[in-house]
Amino acid sequence: MNSVLKLILDGEALDTAQIGRILGMGPEAVDRELSALRQQGVLLGMRPVLNPGFESEHRVRAVIEIKVRTEGVGGFDAIAERIAAFEQVESCYLMSGGYDLLVVVTADNLYKVAGFVHERLARIDGVQGTSTHFFLRAYKKDGFVVSADGAGRDRPSVSP
Amino acid sequence: MDSSGRFVARHVATLPKSGIRDFFAIVSKMKDAVSLGIGEPDFVTPYHIREAAISSLEKGRTSYTDNRGTQQFREEVSRYVARNYGPEYDPDTEILGTIGVSEALDILLRATLDPGDKVLYHEPCYVSYAPSVALCHAEAIPIRTVSADQFALDPAALRAAWRPGCKLLVLNFPTNPTGGTADRAKLEAIAKFAVEKDLLVASDEIYSELTFEGDHVSIASLPGMRERTVFLHGFSKAFAMTGFRIGYACGPAAVIDGMLKVHQYGIMCAPIMSQEAAVEALRNGRDSMLHMRDKYRERRDFIVRRFNELGLKCHLPRGAFYAFPDITSTGLDSMTFAQKLLEQQKVAMVPGNAFGAAGAGFCRASFSTSYERIHEAGERIARFLDGLPRR
Numbered sequence: 001m002n003s004v005l006k007l008i009l010d011g012e013a014l015d016t017a018q019i020g021r022i023l024g025m026g027p028e029a030v031d032r033e034l035s036a037l038r039q040q041g042v043l044l045g046m047r048p049v050l051n052p053g054f055e056s057e058h059r060v061r062a063v064i065e066i067k068v069r070t071e072g073v074g075g076f077d078a079i080a081e082r083i084a085a086f087e088q089v090e091s092c093y094l095m096s097g098g099y100d101l102l103v104v105v106t107a108d109n110l111y112k113v114a115g116f117v118h119e120r121l122a123r124i125d126g127v128q129g130t131s132t133h134f135f136l137r138a139y140k141k142d143g144f145v146v147s148a149d150g151a152g153r154d155r156p157s158v159s160p
Numbered sequence: 161m162d163s164s165g166r167f168v169a170r171h172v173a174t175l176p177k178s179g180i181r182d183f184f185a186i187v188s189k190m191k192d193a194v195s196l197g198i199g200e201p202d203f204v205t206p207y208h209i210r211e212a213a214i215s216s217l218e219k220g221r222t223s224y225t226d227n228r229g230t231q232q233f234r235e236e237v238s239r240y241v242a243r244n245y246g247p248e249y250d251p252d253t254e255i256l257g258t259i260g261v262s263e264a265l266d267i268l269l270r271a272t273l274d275p276g277d278k279v280l281y282h283e284p285c286y287v288s289y290a291p292s293v294a295l296c297h298a299e300a301i302p303i304r305t306v307s308a309d310q311f312a313l314d315p316a317a318l319r320a321a322w323r324p325g326c327k328l329l330v331l332n333f334p335t336n337p338t339g340g341t342a343d344r345a346k347l348e349a350i351a352k353f354a355v356e357k358d359l360l361v362a363s364d365e366i367y368s369e370l371t372f373e374g375d376h377v378s379i380a381s382l383p384g385m386r387e388r389t390v391f392l393h394g395f396s397k398a399f400a401m402t403g404f405r406i407g408y409a410c411g412p413a414a415v416i417d418g419m420l421k422v423h424q425y426g427i428m429c430a431p432i433m434s435q436e437a438a439v440e441a442l443r444n445g446r447d448s449m450l451h452m453r454d455k456y457r458e459r460r461d462f463i464v465r466r467f468n469e470l471g472l473k474c475h476l477p478r479g480a481f482y483a484f485p486d487i488t489s490t491g492l493d494s495m496t497f498a499q500k501l502l503e504q505q506k507v508a509m510v511p512g513n514a515f516g517a518a519g520a521g522f523c524r525a526s527f528s529t530s531y532e533r534i535h536e537a538g539e540r541i542a543r544f545l546d547g548l549p550r551r
Contacts, residue, residue: 012532021538022462022531158184158197158508160287160336 004033005042011049011143051146052138061090061106062113065099065131066121073126076100082124088116099131110134175294178287179514183498187508194537195508196525199336201400201481203455205437206448209399212440216433225432227424229257229408233435236442237408241391245365246381249391253413256420257430260407261366261394264419265330266292267426268362268390268409271418272328273298280321281330282313283516284337284484286364289330290516301326304518307486310475311340315349322357329359331379334367337515337524338484339460339477344377351382360415361389366407367480369398369449372457374478380410387412390419397480398449399441406434456481459527459534466538467525470545481528484512488521490548498523504547505540 037043234251275297293300394407467474474485494511512519
């Protein structure tokens, strides 16, 4: 794996100068690597991982399972791409199992999510049914444990 | 006023306290200190190993075990040691489960040393070797290892240090705090000397899986050494299991029997859930171990390069997870360097002389911590060095 990508995926908060110093390359070289990764479509973007406790004061997040009918509407891709285009949609996946699409949405409040489901999703030709679940509390997010009593809490800072 | 000190035995009263303890007391009160003083993996024990311990508890397996450890534990240790180090040990008579290598070494010393016996060991070294020898009323004889030799033990220095009455030689490769290793040629020369002088060898190989350059060779695997070597190993470093406190000793039956006597009266047995977690580590822990080793190697390359860029000459440690930069270019001694660095920039490194006189002029920096912290420590050390008077 590309060494810059490997380092970013470790999840540490490092800027390009720091990455360069760690990998023994200049910051310009790191920027070039990152641009190349973007152009290749490997790296879609970089965002901070916020504590969901902080986030939930301002946003609600829900996961929506969607069953679809593909005949006459252009297949899964056409429907999925249409749904993915909504700004409320954070991620959208085609799934195996009891439903077809899994969509994660965020909105300012519960009513806005409800409005999105009723007024947008349900009106799309091919959407046969939805099941909406709201996130209540996060214990781990993107590999980061959220609870306070995590590993290493009592680790001495100096030991033999 | 507490006058209970009069009850403390003389040889304990005169034993110096570990320099690391004092340092820890200061650092632990500091809020935003960056510590490079941590002598344990920063990884959590791999989940499948934790799960084995959880499963052991769920099944209600909370009893004592055989003093030597469960049959399953000893058989698995026997297979692992034969596969990775060479010598084959009989699980019934030649293997003893212990509370980490610390206990294994302690009971080996107590089982083999008579008052006045002499013990050779190489310095800088882990903090407990000399005190543990002193607690046996025996004499510890340090052999200096040097940076130019990447802190490997020079067989000529060993020969020069030997004196009549030497009974035991303690080896620790890779070495805490220097990351020094010993190649086959050096070990062969050391082995030859041990045979010539009829020395028992205690080989602490706790960091052996974390060897970055070349293959680790155990002295126990060399001709004529199995019968005079006690191989000491554990799970703390390679499998990130420090809190499990589990290790083992493999050696000739009579020595293991002697150790067993001390162990059964003092300890009884290693905790059963730790033994069961250890079995899981030996059976299925290789991938996790290799992953952690790769991470340590990457961080090693960064921290060593950084020290050298900063003008603190640092050799490339060939194993373990410590860099051991030479700080003499600053004009400060190890303790002053570490104290000032901590006071001025809140970076904790352990003064090299905490690991014996041969560590003077060096500091130990653990790279068992995140890139963010290593990077931040590097920036702070750079500021600290800038603030020192020009030489």
